[in-house]
Amino acid sequence: MSSKTIAIAGAGRMACALGRLFQRRGYTVSAVASRSRERASTAASSISPTTAAVGYSDLPRHATHILIAVSDVAIPDVARMLAVPAMHGGIALHTSGTRGLGALQALAEAGAHCGSLHPLQTVPDLERGVLALQGAAFALDGDETALGWAHELVRAAEGRPLRIAENNRAAYHAAAVMAGNYLITLLDTAAGVFESIGIPRGQALLALAPLARTSLENAVLDGPERALTGPISRGDVDTMQAHLAVLPPDVRELYRACGVATIEVARRQGLPEEAAMALERVLRQN
Ligand SMILES: NC(=O)c1ccc[n+]([C@@H]2O[C@H](COP(=O)([O-])OP(=O)(O)OC[C@H]3O[C@@H](n4cnc5c(N)ncnc54)[C@H](OP(=O)(O)O)[C@@H]3O)[C@@H](O)[C@H]2O)c1
Known part of the structure; x- marks a missing residue:
């Protein structure tokens, strides 16, 4: 599957806003996953009529390129659910500003390229989020392949890439909070x-x-x-x-x-x- 087909883990504000934005910018958001079928369906229909609503472990069947936009504490659990053989050679980026790449360890062990793409922006809801994310700065980290896709997504959002290494993540996020x-x-x-x-x-x-x-x-x-x-x-x-x-x-x-x-x-x-x-x-x- 190509880098133009994205599946999204999470059905909250960031998941929906990024999904809608990238769908508008020429990507296909093939599926959205949540623990609840109902929340996944609501999120999927807010992105496009063809976006499927699935559970987390089904997501890799819909794309090899996955954005993980779940609550920070849930990232390792979700990564474990996504760590199936189909993700070997795929890419997973999480959207947390505070969590490092260790949160995606299960996916790395399954052979996926791992990284992070943190929008330096506030997303209080879907509509305002889509507007705010366009032109925002995005903090990027990850292996070379993951970074390549992250840069591609930032270009699609007409954003500004900021390479933030793991050891600078806490300082970066403290500045964002201020x-x-x-x-x-x-x-x-x-x-x-x-x-x-x-x-x-x-x-x-x-x-x-x-x-x-x-x-x-x-x-x-x-x-x-x-x-x-x-x-x-x-x-x-x-x-x-x-x-x-x-x-x-x-x-x-x-x-x-x-x-x-x-x-x-x-x-x-x-x-x-x-x-x-x-x-x-x-x-x-x-
Ligand atoms: N909102 C912002 O302004 C903002 C800005 C920058 C970065 N971020 C980052 O974006 C990510 C998502 O934030 P958000 O604001 O979109 O949060 P949110 O609206 O609260 O949505 C959180 C999502 O995480 C899922 N989730 C929660 N606990 C889970 C668990 N134990 N297992 C599996 N899934 C779980 C929920 O899925 P269910 O439907 O299954 O409950 C929900 O879809 C976070 O990493 C956050 O740091 C957010």
Whole structure:
């Protein structure tokens, strides 16, 4: 079977979004597998009318090229179910950012080429996932053959390949958590502070959104040093003290930690060392 025919293990958000995306980009998603026939059928029909709904151990009959998009903890079990003689010479890529290639050991022992293809993107549901995955970065690892197919898939998604070796995987994923999940946390916390002064949550998020979006865009387009404005950039100790005085203790800790990290950006921007140290003293004091 060719690299253009894909079978997908998993029937969740990532499985469906990748399936729909690659089906649209000229691949045939021949089958989708889940523990439940019903969930597999729902996932298959969300990808294409010809995608079959099967159990995990049947998947290798439908393609030699398999994407494993199941929960991280389930990858070794699923790999064992897929490790049948038909996979000898085939390719399996998992989509986890945290699990290494050891999770696919059973498939490697069965003679399959193993790798990983982690979309550096958030996929909250099928529709938004398909849009978000196009042009995303993808972290790749694996043997030469697996990497070859992974690169082909990234090109099909018009994505950006990032080769991440096993020993760098944890650092890579920690950075991804900060850039994705922690942005949400910061926005959520800021909205909570607005709520505490009487601005309803919905309005708070809408009011903060343009500021958050513009800051992010500027940081990406111009670099963090040029994008940074505000009291830390100006070395404004009085304003930092005023902020710390009104924030509740848990928010204050987050504010302090982000503030100390922001001083480093301000230093690179040219903030005089004396001003940077004065800010640091205020932010680090109990
Ligand atoms: N969603 C994201 O934003 C995102 C981003 C990057 C990478 N990923 C990666 O993509 C993979 C899938 O994530 P997801 O968000 O699509 O998860 P999900 O929506 O929760 O779907 C998880 C899938 O895993 C299967 N599964 C769970 N436990 C299982 C088990 N014990 N044995 C066999 N199958 C099991 C489920 O199959 P059943 O139908 O059989 O229950 C389900 O289809 C993960 O490796 C995740 O780290 C996700």
